[in-house]
Structure formats: structure tokens, C-alpha cells
Amino acid sequence: MLKYILKRIGIMVPTIIVISMISFAIIQLPPGDYLTSYVAGLRQMGDNVDEDEIAALRERYGLGQPIYVQYYKWVSGIILRGDWGQSMEWRKPVKDLIWERMALTVALSLVAVLVSWFVAIPVGVFSATHQYTIPDYLFSAVSFIGAGLPGFLIALVVMWVAMRQFGLNVGGLFSQEYMVAPWSWPKVVDLLKHLWIPVIVIALGSTAGSIRTTRANVLDELNKPYVETARAKGLRERKLVWKYPVRVAMNPFFSTVGWTLANLISGQTLVAYVLSLQTTGPMMLRALMSQDMYLAGSFLLLLSTLTVIGTLISDILLAWFDPRIRMEG
Amino acid sequence: MTTPTQHVHKEVRERQALDRDIEESDGTIGAEEERLYVASQWQLMWWKFRRHKLAMASGVILIIFYVVAIFAEFVAPYDPEAYFASFKLAPPTPVRIFDTEGKLRPPFIYRRDRYRDEETLRYSYIDDISVRYPVKLFVQATPYKLWGLFETDVHLFGIEAAREEQGVFLTGADRLGRDLFSRLCYGARISLSIGLIGVLMSLVLGIILGGVSGYYGGRIDTIIQRVIEFVRTIPNIPLWMALSAALPPDWPVIRLYFGITIILSLIGWTGMARVVRGRFLALRNEDFVLAARLGGSSEIRIILRHMVPSFLSYIIASLTIAIPGTILGETGLSFIGLGMRAPAISWGVLLQEANNIRSLAQAPWVFAPAFTVVLTVFAFNFLGDGLRDAADPYAR
Numbered sequence: 001m002l003k004y005i006l007k008r009i010g011i012m013v014p015t016i017i018v019i020s021m022i023s024f025a026i027i028q029l030p031p032g033d034y035l036t037s038y039v040a041g042l043r044q045m046g047d048n049v050d051e052d053e054i055a056a057l058r059e060r061y062g063l064g065q066p067i068y069v070q071y072y073k074w075v076s077g078i079i080l081r082g083d084w085g086q087s088m089e090w091r092k093p094v095k096d097l098i099w100e101r102m103a104l105t106v107a108l109s110l111v112a113v114l115v116s117w118f119v120a121i122p123v124g125v126f127s128a129t130h131q132y133t134i135p136d137y138l139f140s141a142v143s144f145i146g147a148g149l150p151g152f153l154i155a156l157v158v159m160w161v162a163m164r165q166f167g168l169n170v171g172g173l174f175s176q177e178y179m180v181a182p183w184s185w186p187k188v189v190d191l192l193k194h195l196w197i198p199v200i201v202i203a204l205g206s207t208a209g210s211i212r213t214t215r216a217n218v219l220d221e222l223n224k225p226y227v228e229t230a231r232a233k234g235l236r237e238r239k240l241v242w243k244y245p246v247r248v249a250m251n252p253f254f255s256t257v258g259w260t261l262a263n264l265i266s267g268q269t270l271v272a273y274v275l276s277l278q279t280t281g282p283m284m285l286r287a288l289m290s291q292d293m294y295l296a297g298s299f300l301l302l303l304s305t306l307t308v309i310g311t312l313i314s315d316i317l318l319a320w321f322d323p324r325i326r327m328e329g
Numbered sequence: 330m331t332t333p334t335q336h337v338h339k340e341v342r343e344r345q346a347l348d349r350d351i352e353e354s355d356g357t358i359g360a361e362e363e364r365l366y367v368a369s370q371w372q373l374m375w376w377k378f379r380r381h382k383l384a385m386a387s388g389v390i391l392i393i394f395y396v397v398a399i400f401a402e403f404v405a406p407y408d409p410e411a412y413f414a415s416f417k418l419a420p421p422t423p424v425r426i427f428d429t430e431g432k433l434r435p436p437f438i439y440r441r442d443r444y445r446d447e448e449t450l451r452y453s454y455i456d457d458i459s460v461r462y463p464v465k466l467f468v469q470a471t472p473y474k475l476w477g478l479f480e481t482d483v484h485l486f487g488i489e490a491a492r493e494e495q496g497v498f499l500t501g502a503d504r505l506g507r508d509l510f511s512r513l514c515y516g517a518r519i520s521l522s523i524g525l526i527g528v529l530m531s532l533v534l535g536i537i538l539g540g541v542s543g544y545y546g547g548r549i550d551t552i553i554q555r556v557i558e559f560v561r562t563i564p565n566i567p568l569w570m571a572l573s574a575a576l577p578p579d580w581p582v583i584r585l586y587f588g589i590t591i592i593l594s595l596i597g598w599t600g601m602a603r604v605v606r607g608r609f610l611a612l613r614n615e616d617f618v619l620a621a622r623l624g625g626s627s628e629i630r631i632i633l634r635h636m637v638p639s640f641l642s643y644i645i646a647s648l649t650i651a652i653p654g655t656i657l658g659e660t661g662l663s664f665i666g667l668g669m670r671a672p673a674i675s676w677g678v679l680l681q682e683a684n685n686i687r688s689l690a691q692a693p694w695v696f697a698p699a700f701t702v703v704l705t706v707f708a709f710n711f712l713g714d715g716l717r718d719a720a721d722p723y724a725r
Contacts, residue, residue, distance in 0.1 A: 015562065018559060029575035030575065148706055150657050150660070152661060156696070160689050160696070163690045262564045265564045267566065269564075270664070285667070288667065296571060303564050
């Protein structure tokens with residue numbers, strides 16, 4: 001098992017290195033270096049620019065030096081000092097801006113994954129054991145629609161209905177008074193109050209997909225001889241279904257949790273934009289729009305790394321649940 | 330609870346249904362059986378596909394959509410940029426065939442009058458039932474050049490009234506008083522074609538890389554598989570956003586269009602490559618491939634002449650399923666302002682107007698592009714499902 005995990009981590013490291021290169025390339029994409037536009041922005045606002053400070057920044061990020069030196073300085077800054085660069089638009093270090101947003105994004109995605117499993121597994125199993133009944137058709141139809149509808153359109157509809165019917169603005173994750181307040185217990189409660197609408201919107205697509213996967217997998221398993229054997233032995237139907245076929249049918253869930261997470265984070269970007277959530281999506285979009293590249297690149301790097309870690313976790317889970325994979329590796 | 334026996338029964342029933350279909354379509358059974366045996370693979374697929382009603386209906390809807398996109402200038406009653414100064418955010422004008430007295434008439438619309446609400450100071454519109462404008466087919470209105478080639482002024486439908494007086498707005502007007510239906514027709518061009526072109530680009534990449542991967546196997550296969558896994562780990566929407574933000578803002582529409590298409594297919598090819606690789610792996614050891622190799626065919630001939638035709642139907646089916654992703658990608662990117670930009674018209678660009686919750690509450694019809702997008706996506710999904718079932722006519 002340990003050997004297997006080490007091997008997976010061994011694969012993970014080069015992946016993250018390549019991701020960091022791509023993120024760095026994206027930081028470099030806009031013409032000119034960021035410091036020049038930073039200084040221009042400051043001058044435009046009538047600020048006095050300290051030449052020493054500019055020189056210090058130039059030295060720190062290796063601007064004007066060959067590209068690999070810049071890359072090295074950027075990466076080593078992140079690893080050694082936790083320095084993600086400077087946000088031009090916010091005029092703050094990137095590291096002061098990203099972590100709260102990342103935490104909210106991760107929390108939202110994890111809650112959405114859990115909610116979608118919590119709903120999808122029982123429904124999928126029910127659909128499979130009651131194949132070709134009316135509830136099965138109903139669930140299948142709903143899951144088909146849910147899987148086809150893009151989240152951001154659902155979010156728009158939800159906003160519209162809430163506005164129209166209840167005169168509410170359901171956007172955002174916090175009430176007005178907690179928006180900039182430091183973290184406290186009432187703020188968490190406030191967050192929970194606002195969380196459910198985004199969670200439902202985000203989880204809908206993956207729930208629909210999971211229902212279809214569960215149903216198909218359980219159906220496959222139900223026709224196998226070992227189920228017949230267990231039934232012939234006189235095992236109660238409920239126990240029989242949940243103990244064996246469902247367990248086997250769960251495998252794809254663990255193996256795809258990494259991608260599910262990636263899809264959720266990805267799909268969430270647009271939903272967050274519509275619902276104006278304080279997650280990574282809207283901030284990254286704004287950063288891209290204003291060419292605040294260190295901020296945008298950091299988000300891309302972090303989000304991608306997150307999904308790589310997600311994949312690692314799912315591989316480990318899969319190996320833990322399924323000895324065949326563990327032994328092979 | 331289905332048992333294996335029930336499963337077999339189901340298969341038998343389906344088989345019989347297929348046979349019956351074929352019998353009904355011709356007549357005599359003997360001739361029928363023979364027809365089944367001599368039918369080409371494509372004919373069998375078509376017979377099977379025809380039984381999937383939802384897929385057939387989706388196919389018809391998509392054909393209509395694409396015809397509208399191709400003849401946008403003709404179908405749209407107005408120029409997409411034409412302003413109706415006195416019809417800003419005007420609601421849809423329903424085309425009626427009964428007047429207020431319940432009398433049947435040729436299709437017409439009532440005159441719209443604008444008034445200012447005393448309390449909210451907002452403009453509202455009211456029907457003036459004393460004036461009717463008949464809606465006619467093939468009316469002569471604004472001149473245009475179809476595909477920039479043929480000059481004409483005939484539109485599919487419209488009313489004969491000056492622009493200041495009245496317009497026919499099937500799906501309402503936008504903030505600037507432009508006819509939303511006309512804009513939808515023009516928007517269909519970009520939105521619908523980007524799906525096809527994007528997927529074709531992914532297909533080319535997917536077939537080359539997936540084919541190489543599956544045909545040669547070994548180390549090349551491992552490398553390509555790693556690359557695919559890698560591309561799939563990067564969350565695609567943030568990557569799309571980052572890449573399209575890098576497109577210069579002063580690019581003309583056509584270049585932007587290809588830029589966005591390339592960005593979308595840079596990720597899309599991985600799915601295609603997996604399908605192609607899977608088929609190659611399955612077919613590589615088939616007898617007919619071995620026979621062709623022993624017969625002295627070149628590698629490229631084996632691939633193109635023997636292997637590709639046998640999984641072409643799978644490719645077409647998975648292409649169809651991949652199209653909605655590209656269409657949604659463009660819509661999403663344009664919606665957040667990183668994809669196509671005005672003056673380009675696409676459904677995503679039109680949807681930008683719906684992101685303002687106030688204008689959405691005041692004028693829900695600006696949400697119309699969402700319906701066309703969703704309809705297209707579902708139609709492609711159903712069509713793809715039908716094609717996938719039909720792709721293997723010998724199964725079941």
C-alpha cells in the first residue's frame with residue numbers, strides 16, 4: 001500500500017511542475033511586464049512612485065532577466081517564502097487575497113460532492129432495483145435534464161425566481177454586515193444560511209450524472225450469478241443489494257472523485273459569477289479582465305494542483321477499497 | 330427487479346420489434362428477410378435509428394436550427410443592429426389569428442403604444458386594438474445581401490410598417506430596442522457553427538493522437554495517455570478563461586472566432602482520443618486486420634481502409650455528444666465577457682443582457698437565448714444517444 005501511494009506521488013510531482021509552467025506561461029501572456037503597467041497605474045492615480053521600491057520588486061521577480069530565471073524566482077518564491085507575487089489591481093500581495101477564497105471554493109465543492117452522493121446513491125440504487133417502473137422513468141428523466149442543463153443558466157433562473165416571487169436577492173455567500181467582517185461564529189452561521197442555494201445549483205449537475213452512473217453500475221452487477229446465489233441462499237433482498245452489488249458499483253465513484261472535483265470547481269466558476277459568490281471564480285475573472293496576471297496565474301495553479309491532489313486521494317481510496325488495484329500497482 | 334431471463338426476453342422483444350418494423354415497411358416476409366441480409370451497415374443503422382423517436386425529433390429540430398442559421402438574413406425580419414427607438418425593452422408581440430371579438434382573421438399583430446407609468450416612471454407598453462398590422466410571408470423590407478452575395482429585400486415574414494411606427498418582435502426587444510428574434514437568428518450562426526468546427530478540430534487531433542496511441546501501443550501510448558490525463562486534470566473553465574483572456578482585445582470578429590474555437594478544442598480532443606484509442610485497441614487484433622496485413626496492405630491503408638470504416642459510426646456518435654460541451658463553452662465564455670464580444674452576435678453575447686438581475690426581472694424575454702442554447706444542447710444529447718444505439722446495429 002505504502003509503495004503504491006509513493007508511486008502515485010511520484011507521478012504527481014512532475015504533473016504539478018508542468019502545471020506551474022503553464023500557469024507561469026499564462027502570467028507572461030499579456031504584452032509587457034506587469035511592473036510597468038503597475039507603475040503606470042500608480043502614476044495615473046497621481047501616486048508618488050518610489051524608485052527604490054520598483055527596483056526592489058524588479059529584483060525580486062527577476063523582471064528583465066531571461067524567462068527561466070523569472071520562472072525560477074517565481075516558483076522558489078512560492079515554495080520558500082509563500083510569496084505568490086503582487087496583485088496589481090488590489091495593490092496587495094497575492095497571498096493575502098487568495099486563501100479565504102480558496103477555502104470557500106474547496107468547502108463549497110466538498111459540500112456539493114457530499115450532497116450529490118447523498119442524494120444520488122440511494123436514488124440510483126432505487127432506480128436500478130425498480131427498473132422500468134414509473135419512479136425509475138421519473139428519476140431518469142430528471143437526471144437527464146439535470147445533466148444537460150448548464151449550472152450558470154440554472155443559477156440565473158434561481159436568481160430570477162427569487163427576485164420575482166420573493167423579492168429577494170439570493171446572490172452572495174454573506175449578508176451585507178458580514179461581508180468584510182473577520183471570521184466569527186455568527187459569520188459562519190450566516191454563511192450556512194446563504195450556502196444552500198449555491199450548493200443545490202452546483203450539485204445538481206453532478207447529482208444527475210451520479211444517478212445515471214449508479215443506476216447503470218448496479219444494473220450490471222444485479223445480473224451477475226453471485227447475486228443469484230445470495231438470493232438462493234435466502235438473504236434478505238435489502239441486505240443483499242446493499243451489501244454486495246452496491247459496494248462494487250461504488251468503485252467508479254472513488255475513481256472519479258478527482259474529476260468530479262475538477263468538474264465542480266470548473267462549473268462553479270460560472271455559477272459563482274452569476275450568484276456573485278466570494279469564491280475564486282469571480283476574482284479570477286476580474287483579475288483576467290484587468291490583466292492582474294500574478295493573481296490569475298496563482299488561481300490557475302492552485303485550482304489545478306487541487307484537482308491533482310483530488311485525483312491522488314481518489315486513487316488511494318480506490319486502492320484501499322479494491323485490493324486488485326493495490327496488488328497490481 | 331430484472332433477472333437474466335427477463336433481460337433475454339427484453340432482447341427478444343426488441344429484436345422482434347425491429348423485424349416487425351422492417352416487415353411493415355415492405356410487405357412480404359421472404360423478401361424482407363433477404364433485404365435484412367443484404368442491407369448495408371448504414372441501412373441497418375438507419376432502420377435502428379428511426380425507431381428512436383426522441384432522436385428523430387431532435388434531428389428535425391437541429392436541422393431547422395441550422396437552416397435558420399444559414400439563412401439568417403432571410404429569416405430575420407430586421408437587421409440585427411437596427412434600433413427601434415420607441416420600443417426599448419418592448420415585450421414580445423404575439424401574432425394573433427383571432428381578434429378581441431373572437432373573429433378569425435389572417436395573422437396580425439396589434440399596434441403597441443408606449444406610455445410612462447406615473448408611479449415608477451418606467452415605460453410600459455399596451456396593445457391598441459383599433460390598429461392591426463397583418464403579418465405577411467415574403468414581405469419586402471430592409472435590403473440585404475444573402476451571404477454577402479445576392480442582393481434582395483425579401484424576408485421570410487414581417488409587417489408592412491415604418492420602423493418608427495411598429496415592429497414585429499417575436500421574442501421582444503432588447504435594451505436598445507433591437508429585435509431579439511433577429512439577433513437570435515444571427516447569433517445562431519456563431520453559436521451553432523462553433524460547436525461543429527470546434528468538434529471537428531478536436532476530432533482531427535483526437536484521431537491522430539488517439540490512433541497513434543492505440544495502434545502502436547507501448548511507450549508512445551503511455552506518453553499520450555499521460556498527456557491526456559494531464560490535460561484532464563486542469564479545470565477546463567479556468568483554463569479556457571485564462572487562454573481567451575490572452576486573445577488581444579482588438580482582434581476582428583472572424584479571428585476571435587477561430588481563436589475561441591481553437592481554445593475550446595484544445596481540451597475537447599482528449600475525449601475523442603480516448604474513444605479512438607479504445608476502438609483501435611479493440612480492432613487491432615481482429616482477424617480482418619491480420620488478413621489485410623498478410624495480404625500486404627500498407628499500415629496507412631489498413632488504418633484508413635479497414636479500421637476507420639468499422640468504427641466511423643462510433644466516432645460520429647461521440648462527436649454528436651461532444652458538440653454540446655463546445656456550444657456551452659462558447660456560451661459561458663461569451664456570457665462572462667471573455668469569449669465573443671459585441672459587435673459579434675452569439676447566444677452567449679445576447680445572454681450578457683440577462684446577467685443584470687433588474688433587466689431580467691423587468692424583461693424576462695432577454696432570457697430567450699438560454700432557451701435556444703438549452704434546446705440545442707438537449708437535441709444534440711438525444712441525437713447522440715440515438716446515434717450511439719444505432720451505431721452498432723448488430724448488437725441486440
